[in-house]
Amino acid sequence: MADTNYFSEEEKLEEANEGFRSGVFVELKAYCLELLQLLQFPKKRSSSIHSLFELLRKTPTTSLQHCFDYVLFPLLLLLDAAVVDRSQQKVDSGENSMMSVSHELPHRVSDCVAEGVLQCLEELLKKCRLGSVEQMVVVLKKLTCGALLSPLEASEEFREGIIKCFKAIFMNLYPCPNDxxxxxxxxxxxxxxxxxxxxxxxxxxxxxxxxxxxxxxxxxxxxxxxxxxxxxxxxxxxxxxxxxxxxxxxxxxxxxxxxxxxxxxxxxxxxxxxxxxxxxxxxxxxxxxxxxxxxxxxxxxxxxxxxxxxxxxxxxxxxxxxxxxxxxxxxxxxxxxxxxxxxKGKKAQYILEELRQLPNKVRGGSIMVxxxxxxxxxxxxxxxxxxxxxxxxxxxxxxxSFHVDRTKEWVAQTSTHVDKLLRATFPYICLHLVKKVRLGILAAIKGLLSRCSCTLKESRSMLLECLCTLAIDESEDVSFTAQEFLEYLFGITGNHQLQHDIAKIFVRLVEKLPNVVLGTDEKFALSHARQLLVVAYYSGPQLIIDHLIHSPVTAVRFLDVFAVCLNQNSVYACSIGKFLSARPSSLGYLHSLTELKVGTNFISDCISIMNTASPAVSELTMVQKKDMQQRNHVLPRMPPWFNGIGNQKLYEALGGVLRLVGLSLASDSKGEGSLSVTIDIPLGNLQKLVSELRKNEYSEENWEYWYRRTGSGQLVRQASTAVCILNEMIFGVSEYSVDYFSSTFQRARMHRKVTSDYESVTTNEASWKVPLEKVRAQLIDCIGRVLHEYLSPEIWDLPTQHKSSPMHSAGEDDISLHFFRDTAMLHQVIIEGIGIFSMCLGKYFSSCGFLHSSLYLLLENLISSNAEVRSTSDAILHVLSSSSGYPTVRNLVLENADYVIDSICRQLRHLDLNSHVPNVLAAILSYIGIAHEILPLLEEPMHKVSSELEILGRHQHPNLTGPFLKAVAEIARVSKHESNSLPSKAASYTSHVKSLISNGEKQAGGVSRSCHDDDINISSLESEWENILFKLNDSRRYRRTVGSIAGSCIVTAIPLLASQNQATCFVALDIVEYGVAALAKVEEAYKHEKDIKEAIEETLHSHSFYRLLDTLDVSEEASDENRLLPAMNKIWPFLVACIQNKNPVKSMQPL
Known part of the structure; x- marks a missing residue:
C-alpha cells in the first residue's frame, strides 16, 4: 500500500513538472515565432525580446534544458543576421581604405534588437548545457564572427554581449562522468x-x-x-x-x-x-x-x-x-x-670554453604600445x-603545428624571455596605489613560487623581493597574506635553495641600497629598504652575522653603506623640485634669523616676563606651547636632515635594519662582546670630532677658521650620522624594538589562527626572542662608552648661533649658517640618543649613574638658542621621567635636585666659561616648577648670584645682569609664595603645643602612681617633648632659610632700583616687592614661634629637662627678631632715587 502511494505521488510530481514544462514551452514558442518574424519584418524595438529575457531568467534550468534547441535556433539566426549586417563593407580601391556602411544605411537588425538577442543568448547559455561538440562548434562559430567586429561596426554593448556569451559557454563546461x-x-x-x-x-x-x-x-x-x-x-x-x-x-x-x-x-x-x-x-x-x-x-x-x-x-x-x-x-x-x-674547481678551462660557445646576443622582440x-x-x-x-x-x-616540444632548451629560452617581461612589470605593480591590484600581484607571486619555482629559477629572486615588499604593505589584507606565505616558505624544512636565494638577495640589496636611496624615485627607495628589512627579519640573526658582521672589514663596509644613506650630504641628492619645496618660505626664513638672535638681549625679554603673574623664561614659552608635538615625539625618530632624502616610512625601514643588526649582535652567543666591537666603528667618527675640537681648543683657532678648514664641517656631519646609527643599533636591543617587530611581522600569525591557513608552518619567532637580562651587562657597557662621548664638553661648546660660544668669539660673524645648523642637528640627535638609552635600560639608567650625568645637560638645552634643540630636550625630559618611573618631569628633577644644584654651583664659580648658567637656573625654577620644593638648596647659589649683581660683578659680566635678575625674580617670587604659609603653620603649631601642655598639667594633678610608673612616664614624656623640639627647630630653620633668601634677593635688587634701564628697574621693583612681603610673613611667623619657645621653656623647667633646654638655646639666633626694618632702611634711598628719575611709568609701581 505504501509503495502504491509513493508511486502515485511520484507520478503526480512528474505530471506537474510536465505541465509546467508544457506551459513554458508554449510561452517560449510564441516568443520564438515573434523572433523569426523580426527577420522578415525588421523593427527597431521589440517588446518580445525583453519578455523572453525575463522568462529565461525566471525559468529553472531543468525546465529550460528541454527547450534549449528550440530557443537557440531563432537567437542564432538573429545573431547571424546582425553580424552579417554589420560586416557589409565597401572597399575604396583608390585609397585602399575601408569604410563602414553601417553608418550610412539602417541595420536590418537594429542595435537594440541585437543587444537584446545577446542578453537572451547569454542567459540561455548560462542555464543550459550544450548537447554535443557540433552544437558547441556552431555556437562558437557564430560568436567568433561577432567578436571580429570593430568598434565602428558594432556598439559597445553588442561587443560586450558577445564576450559574455563566450564566458557563459566556457564556464558551463564540466568534466564528463567517465573516470x-x-x-x-x-x-x-x-x-x-x-x-x-x-x-x-x-x-x-x-x-x-x-x-x-x-x-x-x-x-x-x-x-x-x-x-x-x-x-x-x-x-x-x-x-x-x-x-x-x-x-x-x-x-x-x-x-x-x-x-x-x-x-x-x-x-x-x-x-x-x-x-x-x-x-x-x-x-x-x-x-x-x-x-x-x-x-x-x-x-x-x-x-x-x-x-x-x-x-x-x-x-x-x-x-x-x-x-x-x-x-x-x-x-x-x-x-x-x-x-x-x-x-667548478677542477675544470675551469672547460667551463670557459662552454661559455664562449653561448650565443653572443639574445634577440627578443619588443612590444611597442x-x-x-x-x-x-x-x-x-x-x-x-x-x-x-x-x-x-x-x-x-x-x-x-600548434604543438611544441617542451625540451630543456625550450624551457630555458622561454623562462629567460618570461623573466625579462616579469622584471619589467612586477616590481612596479607591487607599488600600485590600489589595494586590489596589489592583492592580484600577490596572488600571482604566490602561484608562480608555488608551482614554477624551478622552471622560473631566474625570476625566483625577483618574485621573492616583490613578496618582501608586500609583506609590509599599507593594507593589512596584503601584508597578512604576504607574511603568511613568507612564513610558509621559510618554515619548509630542507629548503636549502630558498636559503641560498635569500642570502644572495640580502647581499645584493645591501650593495644597491645607496644608489636606490639617493636616487630620484622615492617609491622604489622605500620598496628596496622594506625588502631588506623583511629579508633580514625572516632570515634570522644568523644571516646578518654570517654575511655582514662576520669580520671587521665586512662590518665597516656594511655600516659605511648606511652612513652614506643617512649622511647629511645626501640631502642634496634629491630632485631640485623637492629640495626647493622643502625650503621654508621667505617669512619662515626671516623668522629663523630671529631665532638665531634669541638670548642675545635678555633684558628686553624681562619686560614681557615680569608683567605676567607667573614669570617664565622667554625661550621656554615656545616649548611649553608644543604639548601636542611632545606627545608625538616617538623615539627613535627620523633625523632632521633626512627630510630632503626620503620620508618617515623610508627611515623606519632603514632604522629597522639597523635595529635588527644590533639585536643580532647582542644575541650572538659565539662572538662575546661583538656588539661592543661593532659599535666602536661608528663611535670612532664621534671620537675623531672630539679629538679635532680639542686640538682647536689648544691652538686657540677661531670657529670660522676651523670650520673653513678642509673636512671640519664634514666631521660634524659624519658625527651626526654616526650618532643616528648608534641610536638605532642600541635601540634594537630593547623590549620596545622587540615589540615593534612583533607587532609588524607577527600580526599575520594571529590572523592565521582565525583563517587556519598554513597550519603546519614553523616560524622563526623564537630566533629574535633574546633574553634581555643576559645581554643587559653588555648593553650597559656599550651605553656607558657611547654616553661618555655624547657628554663630551667639546661637542657642547660648538656654537649654535653667533657669539653663543664663550671661546673664540672673534670672527664668528663670518661663519656660515650651515655650521650652526649642522651643530644644532648634532646636538638634537645626541639628546634623542640619551632618551633612547633611558628607554633601553629603564630604571637601570638611573642606578648606573647615567641619569645624574645627563640630566643637567638636558636642562641646559632647555634654553638653547635653537628651537628644535629646545623642543627635543623638553621631549626627552618627559621620556626620561617615564622610563625612570617618575610620573612627571617635575618629580624627576626634584628627586635629583641635589645633583642639579651642585652642577649649577660648580658652573657659577666659572661664569666666564658658563655664561648660560643663569638661564639654566631660571629654567629649572620657572619651567620645571619646583623652586618652592628645593628652596633650601638655593641658599648657596643665591649668595653667588648676589655677589654677581653687585657693582664689581656687574662690571665684570654686564651681559649676565638680565639672566641673573630672571633667576632672582623667580626665587623671590617663590620665597613670597612659601612665606605666605609660614604664619598659619606657626599659629597652628602653637595651639597644638599649648594644648599638649594643658593636658599634661591636668594629668599631673591626678592620682599619684608608683615610682616605676613615674619613671616610665617621665621617659616617654621626655621623648615626646624631644620630638616637639625637633619639629620646632625644623620649622625655625626653614623660616630662617626663607628669610635669608628673601633678604638676599632684596640686597641683590636694591642697587638696580636706580638703574636708568626701564626693564632692569621693573625687575628690581618686583624683586623688592616679593622680598618685602616675604620678610613681613617671616617676622609674623617668628612671633608665633617665640610664643611657642617661651611655653616650651617653662614646661621643660618644670620637668627639669635641662638637656632639651640646652638644645633649645643653641638654636637661638638674635637676627631672627628683626629683618624687615633694616631691609626697608636699605631700600628707601634707592627707591627715592627711582622716583627722582622722573619716569612716570617707573614711578607708578613703587607708589
Missing part, C-alpha cells in the same frame, strides 16, 4: 580565482541534459588548437582595442575579456595545448601591465582590468611552466647544472568579408 577521461586531470577553474567569481550556474544536471561526448576533452585536443589560439587572440585583441581607445574605451568590456580568457585557459588546462601560444599571450599581458604603470585613467588604467590581467598571466604561466608538467626537462637541466658546480584613435583601431581590427568566410570554412581544422 578514464583526460578531463579529470585539471581542476577546470582559474587557480587564482577570488571567492565565487568563476563559479558556474549548473550545479546539478539531470542525466538527459548531460552531453554524450566530453566537450572539455575536445577543447584541449589538437583538433581545437587553432580555435583555442584564435579565441585567445580575439579576447586579448578586444581588451587591447578598448585600451587604445583611451577614455572612450570600455572598462567593463576589457574586464569581461580578461575574465573569459582566464576561464578558457582553465578549461583547456594543459601545458601541451597552451604552450604554443605562450609567447603571444605573455607579450600581450605584459603590454597591459606596462601600460598600467603610466596610465591611471580610462580603460587602460582600470584597476579591476589590471587585476584580471595579472591573475590571467600568472595562471597561464602556472599551467605551461609548471614544474610537474616540465619535470623531465628540469631534471636534465638540473643535472647539467650540478655537474658544472661539482667540476601605441596610442591610436578610434578610427585607427577600427582599421586595424576590421577584416575583409572574404577572410571571414575563409575562417568560417576552416574554423576547427586540425593543425599539428
Amino acid at each position: 578514464a577521461c583526460s578531463c579529470k586531470q585539471i581542476s577546470g577553474s582559474p587557480a587564482l580565482a577570488e571567492n565565487r567569481e568563476f563559479q558556474g550556474h549548473l550545479d546539478v544536471l539531470s542525466e538527459e541534459s548531460k552531453p554524450n561526448e566530453c566537450l572539455l576533452e575536445f577543447l584541449r585536443s589538437e583538433t581545437a588548437s587553432a580555435a583555442v589560439g584564435h579565441w585567445l587572440s580575439l579576447l586579448l585583441k578586444a581588451a587591447d582595442i578598448e585600451a587604445a581607445r583611451g577614455h572612450h574605451g570600455s572598462s567593463k568590456l576589457r574586464i569581461e575579456a580578461f575574465m573569459t580568457l582566464r576561464i578558457l585557459v582553465a578549461k583547456v588546462g594543459t601545458a601541451d595545448a597552451l604552450a604554443f601560444f605562450l609567447p603571444g599571450v605573455v607579450s600581450q599581458f605584459s603590454k597591459v601591465l606596462r601600460a598600467s604603470k603610466t596610465t591611471l585613467s580610462g580603460a587602460a588604467g582600470n584597476t579591476e582590468a589590471t587585476n584580471q590581467a595579472i591573475r590571467g598571466l600568472a595562471e597561464y604561466l602556472m599551467i605551461v611552466l609548471e614544474d610537474d608538467a616540465n619535470k623531465s626537462s628540469l631534471v636534465m637541466f638540473m643535472d647539467f647544472q650540478s655537474e658544472i658546480i661539482m667540476e 601605441e596610442e591610436c584613435s578610434s578610427a585607427e583601431v577600427a582599421k586595424k581590427t576590421t577584416y575583409e568579408s572574404g577572410s571571414k568566410e575563409k575562417m568560417s570554412a576552416d574554423y576547427l581544422k586540425g593543425n599539428n
Whole structure:
C-alpha cells in the first residue's frame, strides 16, 4: 500500500513538472515565432525580446534544458543576421581604405534588437548545457564572427554581449562522468580565482541534459588548437582595442575579456595545448601591465582590468611552466647544472670554453604600445568579408603545428624571455596605489613560487623581493597574506635553495641600497629598504652575522653603506623640485634669523616676563606651547636632515635594519662582546670630532677658521650620522624594538589562527626572542662608552648661533649658517640618543649613574638658542621621567635636585666659561616648577648670584645682569609664595603645643602612681617633648632659610632700583616687592614661634629637662627678631632715587 502511494505521488510530481514544462514551452514558442518574424519584418524595438529575457531568467534550468534547441535556433539566426549586417563593407580601391556602411544605411537588425538577442543568448547559455561538440562548434562559430567586429561596426554593448556569451559557454563546461577521461586531470577553474567569481550556474544536471561526448576533452585536443589560439587572440585583441581607445574605451568590456580568457585557459588546462601560444599571450599581458604603470585613467588604467590581467598571466604561466608538467626537462637541466658546480674547481678551462660557445646576443622582440584613435583601431581590427568566410570554412581544422616540444632548451629560452617581461612589470605593480591590484600581484607571486619555482629559477629572486615588499604593505589584507606565505616558505624544512636565494638577495640589496636611496624615485627607495628589512627579519640573526658582521672589514663596509644613506650630504641628492619645496618660505626664513638672535638681549625679554603673574623664561614659552608635538615625539625618530632624502616610512625601514643588526649582535652567543666591537666603528667618527675640537681648543683657532678648514664641517656631519646609527643599533636591543617587530611581522600569525591557513608552518619567532637580562651587562657597557662621548664638553661648546660660544668669539660673524645648523642637528640627535638609552635600560639608567650625568645637560638645552634643540630636550625630559618611573618631569628633577644644584654651583664659580648658567637656573625654577620644593638648596647659589649683581660683578659680566635678575625674580617670587604659609603653620603649631601642655598639667594633678610608673612616664614624656623640639627647630630653620633668601634677593635688587634701564628697574621693583612681603610673613611667623619657645621653656623647667633646654638655646639666633626694618632702611634711598628719575611709568609701581 505504501509503495502504491509513493508511486502515485511520484507520478503526480512528474505530471506537474510536465505541465509546467508544457506551459513554458508554449510561452517560449510564441516568443520564438515573434523572433523569426523580426527577420522578415525588421523593427527597431521589440517588446518580445525583453519578455523572453525575463522568462529565461525566471525559468529553472531543468525546465529550460528541454527547450534549449528550440530557443537557440531563432537567437542564432538573429545573431547571424546582425553580424552579417554589420560586416557589409565597401572597399575604396583608390585609397585602399575601408569604410563602414553601417553608418550610412539602417541595420536590418537594429542595435537594440541585437543587444537584446545577446542578453537572451547569454542567459540561455548560462542555464543550459550544450548537447554535443557540433552544437558547441556552431555556437562558437557564430560568436567568433561577432567578436571580429570593430568598434565602428558594432556598439559597445553588442561587443560586450558577445564576450559574455563566450564566458557563459566556457564556464558551463564540466568534466564528463567517465573516470578514464583526460578531463579529470585539471581542476577546470582559474587557480587564482577570488571567492565565487568563476563559479558556474549548473550545479546539478539531470542525466538527459548531460552531453554524450566530453566537450572539455575536445577543447584541449589538437583538433581545437587553432580555435583555442584564435579565441585567445580575439579576447586579448578586444581588451587591447578598448585600451587604445583611451577614455572612450570600455572598462567593463576589457574586464569581461580578461575574465573569459582566464576561464578558457582553465578549461583547456594543459601545458601541451597552451604552450604554443605562450609567447603571444605573455607579450600581450605584459603590454597591459606596462601600460598600467603610466596610465591611471580610462580603460587602460582600470584597476579591476589590471587585476584580471595579472591573475590571467600568472595562471597561464602556472599551467605551461609548471614544474610537474616540465619535470623531465628540469631534471636534465638540473643535472647539467650540478655537474658544472661539482667540476667548478677542477675544470675551469672547460667551463670557459662552454661559455664562449653561448650565443653572443639574445634577440627578443619588443612590444611597442601605441596610442591610436578610434578610427585607427577600427582599421586595424576590421577584416575583409572574404577572410571571414575563409575562417568560417576552416574554423576547427586540425593543425599539428600548434604543438611544441617542451625540451630543456625550450624551457630555458622561454623562462629567460618570461623573466625579462616579469622584471619589467612586477616590481612596479607591487607599488600600485590600489589595494586590489596589489592583492592580484600577490596572488600571482604566490602561484608562480608555488608551482614554477624551478622552471622560473631566474625570476625566483625577483618574485621573492616583490613578496618582501608586500609583506609590509599599507593594507593589512596584503601584508597578512604576504607574511603568511613568507612564513610558509621559510618554515619548509630542507629548503636549502630558498636559503641560498635569500642570502644572495640580502647581499645584493645591501650593495644597491645607496644608489636606490639617493636616487630620484622615492617609491622604489622605500620598496628596496622594506625588502631588506623583511629579508633580514625572516632570515634570522644568523644571516646578518654570517654575511655582514662576520669580520671587521665586512662590518665597516656594511655600516659605511648606511652612513652614506643617512649622511647629511645626501640631502642634496634629491630632485631640485623637492629640495626647493622643502625650503621654508621667505617669512619662515626671516623668522629663523630671529631665532638665531634669541638670548642675545635678555633684558628686553624681562619686560614681557615680569608683567605676567607667573614669570617664565622667554625661550621656554615656545616649548611649553608644543604639548601636542611632545606627545608625538616617538623615539627613535627620523633625523632632521633626512627630510630632503626620503620620508618617515623610508627611515623606519632603514632604522629597522639597523635595529635588527644590533639585536643580532647582542644575541650572538659565539662572538662575546661583538656588539661592543661593532659599535666602536661608528663611535670612532664621534671620537675623531672630539679629538679635532680639542686640538682647536689648544691652538686657540677661531670657529670660522676651523670650520673653513678642509673636512671640519664634514666631521660634524659624519658625527651626526654616526650618532643616528648608534641610536638605532642600541635601540634594537630593547623590549620596545622587540615589540615593534612583533607587532609588524607577527600580526599575520594571529590572523592565521582565525583563517587556519598554513597550519603546519614553523616560524622563526623564537630566533629574535633574546633574553634581555643576559645581554643587559653588555648593553650597559656599550651605553656607558657611547654616553661618555655624547657628554663630551667639546661637542657642547660648538656654537649654535653667533657669539653663543664663550671661546673664540672673534670672527664668528663670518661663519656660515650651515655650521650652526649642522651643530644644532648634532646636538638634537645626541639628546634623542640619551632618551633612547633611558628607554633601553629603564630604571637601570638611573642606578648606573647615567641619569645624574645627563640630566643637567638636558636642562641646559632647555634654553638653547635653537628651537628644535629646545623642543627635543623638553621631549626627552618627559621620556626620561617615564622610563625612570617618575610620573612627571617635575618629580624627576626634584628627586635629583641635589645633583642639579651642585652642577649649577660648580658652573657659577666659572661664569666666564658658563655664561648660560643663569638661564639654566631660571629654567629649572620657572619651567620645571619646583623652586618652592628645593628652596633650601638655593641658599648657596643665591649668595653667588648676589655677589654677581653687585657693582664689581656687574662690571665684570654686564651681559649676565638680565639672566641673573630672571633667576632672582623667580626665587623671590617663590620665597613670597612659601612665606605666605609660614604664619598659619606657626599659629597652628602653637595651639597644638599649648594644648599638649594643658593636658599634661591636668594629668599631673591626678592620682599619684608608683615610682616605676613615674619613671616610665617621665621617659616617654621626655621623648615626646624631644620630638616637639625637633619639629620646632625644623620649622625655625626653614623660616630662617626663607628669610635669608628673601633678604638676599632684596640686597641683590636694591642697587638696580636706580638703574636708568626701564626693564632692569621693573625687575628690581618686583624683586623688592616679593622680598618685602616675604620678610613681613617671616617676622609674623617668628612671633608665633617665640610664643611657642617661651611655653616650651617653662614646661621643660618644670620637668627639669635641662638637656632639651640646652638644645633649645643653641638654636637661638638674635637676627631672627628683626629683618624687615633694616631691609626697608636699605631700600628707601634707592627707591627715592627711582622716583627722582622722573619716569612716570617707573614711578607708578613703587607708589
